[in-house]
Amino acid sequence: MNVGIVIVSHSPLVAEGTAQMVRQMVGEEVRLAWCGGDPDGGLGTSVQAIIDAMESVWSDAGVAVLVDLGGAESNSEMAMEVIGEPRSARIRICNAPIVEGAVMAATEAAGGSSLATVVATAEELSPL
Amino acid sequence: MSKTMTRLTSEDMKALIGAMQAAIAENAERLTALDQAIGDGDHGINMKRGFDAIAADADAICDKPTPQALSAAGMKLVMSVGGASGPLFGTLFMTLGKSLPEDFECGAFADAFAKAVDAVAARGKSSAGQKTMLDVLYPVSDALAAGKSVGEVAAVAAEAAEATVPMEAKRGRASFLGERSIGHMDPGSCSCSLLVNTIAAWISAKEHAA
Numbered sequence: 001m002n003v004g005i006v007i008v009s010h011s012p013l014v015a016e017g018t019a020q021m022v023r024q025m026v027g028e029e030v031r032l033a034w035c036g037g038d039p040d041g042g043l044g045t046s047v048q049a050i051i052d053a054m055e056s057v058w059s060d061a062g063v064a065v066l067v068d069l070g071g072a073e074s075n076s077e078m079a080m081e082v083i084g085e086p087r088s089a090r091i092r093i094c095n096a097p098i099v100e101g102a103v104m105a106a107t108e109a110a111g112g113s114s115l116a117t118v119v120a121t122a123e124e125l126s127p128l
Numbered sequence: 129m130s131k132t133m134t135r136l137t138s139e140d141m142k143a144l145i146g147a148m149q150a151a152i153a154e155n156a157e158r159l160t161a162l163d164q165a166i167g168d169g170d171h172g173i174n175m176k177r178g179f180d181a182i183a184a185d186a187d188a189i190c191d192k193p194t195p196q197a198l199s200a201a202g203m204k205l206v207m208s209v210g211g212a213s214g215p216l217f218g219t220l221f222m223t224l225g226k227s228l229p230e231d232f233e234c235g236a237f238a239d240a241f242a243k244a245v246d247a248v249a250a251r252g253k254s255s256a257g258q259k260t261m262l263d264v265l266y267p268v269s270d271a272l273a274a275g276k277s278v279g280e281v282a283a284v285a286a287e288a289a290e291a292t293v294p295m296e297a298k299r300g301r302a303s304f305l306g307e308r309s310i311g312h313m314d315p316g317s318c319s320c321s322l323l324v325n326t327i328a329a330w331i332s333a334k335e336h337a338a
Contacts, residue, residue, distance in 0.1 A: 037210075038170075038174070038177075038209075038210025038211065039177070039207070039208055039210050040177060040210070042170070042173075042210070043168075043170065044170065044174065044209075044210030044211050045210060045211075046207075046210055047206050047207050047214065047215075048207055069168075069301065070212045070300055070301060071210070071211045071212035071213075071214070074212050074214075074215040074216065074251060074252070075206075075210075075212075075214060075215055077215065077251070078206050078214070078215040078218070082206075
């Protein structure tokens with residue numbers, strides 16, 4: 001099984017659009033889920049929606065998560081805690097820009113790379 | 129604060145939840161206005177959604193012993209808020225629940241509160257002096273540890289929130305503004321002061337009635 005990719009944005013439009021770009025550039029074989037919007041549908045993120053997205057692409061190969069702004073990151077960390085050990089140790093949040101990071105991570109994942117390689121490839125896009 | 133052992137009844141906890149929900153609702157517009165100045169303008173509405181969610185489930189939450197009730201309330205905030213304040217305030221309540229015994233006196237509460245504030249700092253990867261809720265929580269924690277009275281703790285919280293006005297933000301969305309974040313109160317600090325003052329007023333009223 002390949003590494004799964006989860007896209008978490010404050011905006012459902014950004015999350016879905018990013019997922020569309022990944023699908024077009026990387027193809028259908030990559031395990032991909034996205035979520036965006038707070039529990040009322042406004043701009044924000046929902047821990048439950050993030051958990052559902054992580055569960056939907058889960059495999060022992062792990063999951064790489066791409067986030068946009070602060071709340072998306074802390075809510076993704078919270079989702080990992082709720083999912084709990086041992087699986088949470090196989091979920092990583094990439095320190096990378098969400099669109100470019102998602103495309104790079106998905107490309108690497110589609111090739112069967114390990115979670116560490118997928119994350120490192122996405123994070124090469126980040127300034128040191 | 130008294131040194132006697134305290135156990136909050138289910139009615140006490142329901143009253144506290146009601147008071148916190150009302151305080152957040154009354155100040156939601158002010159919190160959002162503060163957040164529009166230096167954040168993304170959703171703090172008031174997010175906090176209101178969180179405390180409304182706790183209040184909606186108050187019966188089930190308050191059936192539990194206080195530590196478990198605090199953890200359940202924290203999880204409600206995590207699941208319902210939708211912004212960064214969900215995990216931060218949620219972690220505060222959840223860690224308080226994890227660290228507090230069912231019967232507690234002031235010293236035990238101060239110890240549990242200190243652990244909860246450290247957990248918030250770890251969650252937010254932040255520290256004191258960065259214009260965040262920690263700039264209220266640390267002084268409150270110190271005041272509790274020093275055995276200050278309820279009124280003194282409330283005053284410390286209010287002063288600490290005011291003291292965030294001249295600070296430059298180093299963490300969160302406000303840090304993008306750099307020097308332009310100076311001159312506005314930090315919304316998370318405002319919420320913390322509001323909640324501390326609401327709880328303090330409830331304790332004072334209860335002690336007065338007793």
